Amino acid sequence: MPSTSIRKMEYDLDRRTLSVWFVASGKRYEFEGVPPETFAAFRAAFAKGRYFNDHIRNCFRYRLVASDSDPG
Numbered sequence: 001m002p003s004t005s006i007r008k009m010e011y012d013l014d015r016r017t018l019s020v021w022f023v024a025s026g027k028r029y030e031f032e033g034v035p036p037e038t039f040a041a042f043r044a045a046f047a048k049g050r051y052f053n054d055h056i057r058n059c060f061r062y063r064l065v066a067s068d069s070d071p072g
Contacts, residue, residue, distance in 0.1 A: 006049060007023045008020075008021040009021070009039075016034055038056065
């Protein structure tokens with residue numbers, strides 16, 4: 001089921017960095033030190049916004065990424 005809050009997510013296994021694009025703002029944030037298991041559970045979650053709020057937001061260091069090309 002598509003998320004109403006999460007537009008897109010990508011995971012860099014080597015850097016253990018999760019990138020998340022949000023629907024409302026269009027902004028992308030990178031979360032550092034995210035274990036692969038956390039990303040797998042996030043990707044599989046039925047309610048991605050709820051999973052994000054409960055298990056990622058405020059649990060990992062993050063930064064706003066400057067605007068770049070449309071993620072697709």
